[in-house]
Amino acid sequence: MDDDGFEPRLGRLGKGKGRYVGRVVRATNLARGSGQSPLGRKHFTGARNGRGAGAGGVLAGRDGLASWRQRRVTIKTRLVRLSGRGIAGAAAHLQYLKRDGVTRDGERGTLYGPDSDRVEGSAFLKRGDGDRHQFRFIVSAEDGDQYPNLKPFTRTLMREMERDLGTKLDWVAVDHFNTAHPHTHIVLRGREESGRDLVIAKDYIARGMRERACEIVRRDLGLRSDHEIAAQLRREMGQERLTSLDRRFIREQAANGLVEARARDPFDQTLRAGRLQTLKAMGLATPIGGDHWRLSDEAEAALREMGRRGDIIAALNQAVTRAGIERPLSQRCEFEQARSETLVGRLVERGLSDELGDRHFMIVDGIDGRTHYVDIGKGENVELLPVGSILAVKARLPEIRTSDRTIVDIAAAHGGRYDVDTHLRHDPSATESFAATHVRRLEALRRIDPGIERAADGSWRIAPDHLERVRRCEALRAKDRPVEIEPLSTMPLGAQIGHNGATWLDRTLIEDQAFEGEGFGSDVAAARLQRRAWLVGQGLATETDGVTRFASGMVTTLQRRELLRVAAQLSGELGMEFAEARTGAKVEGIYRRGLNIGGQKFALIEKSREFTLVPWRPVLERGLGQPVTGIVRESGISWSIGRQRGMEIS
Incomplete structure (x- = not known):
């Protein structure tokens, strides 16, 4: 094709793989060069495309009140494209939001909407079937604990958004009180009242929505009083974490090369002097004469790390206390993400280290006799496991394959x-x-x-x-996703001792793994002795002169016992016959769900008149509710998802 030629392609803008509009914007900005255009205008970014652009600009341009008196609101926004699992993924998200322990009373959360305190998630999802995308917001007011009920605040915010965006909004929300700051999860359909895709201007999402929320809190609670401000600042003087006082010091040093302890206001001077003395004791600030100080170059990073470590220690101690585990402080530690060995242990608790960032952690009672705090990253990447599950944790190290x-x-x-x-x-x-x-x-x-x-x-x-x-x-x-979590068994250790099916304990016995020491390791060693005696009583093992010999195919026998028992129950529930999958056989049907059988996960595959159970793999979740086809092999199953040109997963 010559320099003047071009190839026209039909289709609406933004439809194709290359996202034509985005490519045009990038090319335009690149042609203009860095900085501003000759006319002094900023580059076009598309930030004002969509509904709410005008309101977002006006709200962001308002002269803010003094930062000390302003009541702040944090809003985390995520746009989710409903592709792949689609509504199934959205349903899983709503179930997660309604999980146990999120209300003030520690009960399950409840979905509510514009006009009702209790709405059905299934009805909301049905209305959204076919939507291109969803908006998910987490709204956290700094003084949210002063609201006896967050529902009026949320409904007022959504009404204000409807006025700003010029369209009726379809949304559901859940209030959470399981963190230091009460907050609300809002799920908004990506459809306008007219039925078109809802596109919200980036300016409004980035600043306008937050300003609206701050305005509502200010109307409801008023500006912060001198007493509230003073109480907060006094608490900050001795904290081992990054505080608002530290941020002021960092800005001052960046501008002036130093920090002054002196201030016109006596209270402010007391705060500054007190905080600088605390930083000096930490080795993060040095007096350089008179009232002048200099912060360490590592001060901000060090204070952030101190805060993170403090949160980890608090989470560990609370979990150990709640679970009734007796471990010395020296045996409570953070799992080292760079370690090469695998941590095996019992799940004590799963929690949120940062709900706004959707970062989760697990407390694992290891067979090494220590209780570990494990950062597992984004919660959506790790399946929910029941407390008491036995799992293996291995650091996920970035590598080129x-x-x-x-x-x-x-x-x-x-x-x-x-x-x-x-x-x-x-x-x-x-x-x-x-x-x-x-x-x-x-x-x-x-x-x-x-x-x-x-x-x-x-x-x-x-x-x-x-x-x-x-x-x-x-x-x-x-x-x-900093770690890989491998569920070894969802069955608690005590339940495995007399379980009439294959267990994790059986595998450790056959592989002759050694367990000793303290804590959970000693619990496993004791449970293995009891399980061995049970197997001998069942005729699946023999013991002669202190040597235990296990029957050939013992684990397979136990697995099949339980598989047939669960299959018989499912047959009655589904009204279908069970067809056992044999090696070399073809498996085809609709993938309905995964289920745990004897500590292992199986996939339920339905045909018109029968069903089968085969080993589950995570990739099957992409085909939830869809036809799947596979060949059973000793090494696993090669799957094809879809009726025809599906995706093959080996």
Whole structure:
């Protein structure tokens, strides 16, 4: 094609893979260069596209009241595209919001809406079936604990948003009181009253909505009083974490090169002097003569880390106390994310370290005799396990995979392009399904880095710095999912001793794993002795001269016993016959759900008149409610999701 030629393609803007509008915006800004345009106007960013742009600009441009007296509100916004699992994923999110222990009384949360204190999530989801996207907000007022009930505040905020956006909004909400700051989760449909997609201007989401919320809190509670401000600042003087006083000091030092303890207001001077003395004791501030001080370059990072460590210690101590576990303080520790060995233990508790950021933690009572705090990252990435489950935790270390290097090598030999056909020509010994795993790897990376680009002909453009891009993508993924959690058994240890089915204890006995020491490790050792005696009584093991011999296929026998028992129960519930899956057989039907059987997870696959149970894999959740097809092999099952050209998962 010559320089003046072009290739027209039909379709509405923003529909295609390349997101045409976004590409035009980026190209326009790149052509203008950095900084501002010659006319002094800022670059076009699209921030004012969508509903609420005018209101967002007006609200953000208001002269704010003094920051000390302002009642602040934090709003976390997430736009979720309802693709893949779609409504099933949205339903799981609502169930999570309604989990136990989130109300003031420690009960389950309740969904409410504009006109009712109790609404059905299923009705909301049914209305949203077919929506392109959802908005999810977490609204946390700094003084939310002063509201006896957050529902009026939330409804007022949503009415104000309707006026700002010029359309009726369809939403549900849940109030949570399980953190230091009460807050509200709001799920908003991505549809206007007219039925079109709801697009909200970035300016309104970033600033306008927060200003509206602050305005409502100010009307309800008034400005903060001198007494409230003084009480908060006194608490900050001795805290081992980053405080508002520290932020003021950091800004002053950046502007003037130093910090002054002296102030015109006597109370302010007392606060400044007191806090600087506390920082001096921590080794983070040094007097340089008179009333002048200098903060350490590491002060901000060190104070943030102190705050994080304090939160970890508090969470550990509270969990150990609630669970009645007796462990010395020296045996309560944080799981080291860089460690190479695997932590095996019992789940004591799961909680939120940062609900606004959706960061979760687990408290794990390890077989090493220590109780561990484990940062598990984004909660949506880790399935909910019952307390008492036995699990293995391993750090997820960012790494470049062999498939990444293979892609780079093949692309280097073929003009910087990669696709399945090129792979097969380059390596005749490779199979098409093997090459397809490399394509899925590129698709997963592109969701993190849009710069990893697929061409219109389906091939991939592999940049010279591809491996460095992969390294950055893996680092981002590790931040959201720092550990791998492998459920070993959802059955508590005590229940496994006499369980008439396969258990985790059986596997440890056959593999002759050693368990000793203190804490949960000694509990496991004692349970193994009792389980061994039960197996001998069942004729599944023999003991001679202190040596235990287990029957051949013992675990398989126990697994089949329980599988058939659960299948008989399901057969009565579903009104269908159970068809046992044999090695080499083809399995096809609708994937309905996963269920735990004897500490292992199985997938329920339904046909028109029968059902089967096969080992579950996480990738099946992408095909929830869809037809799936697979071949049972000893090493696992290769799945195809969808009726025809589905995605094969080996």
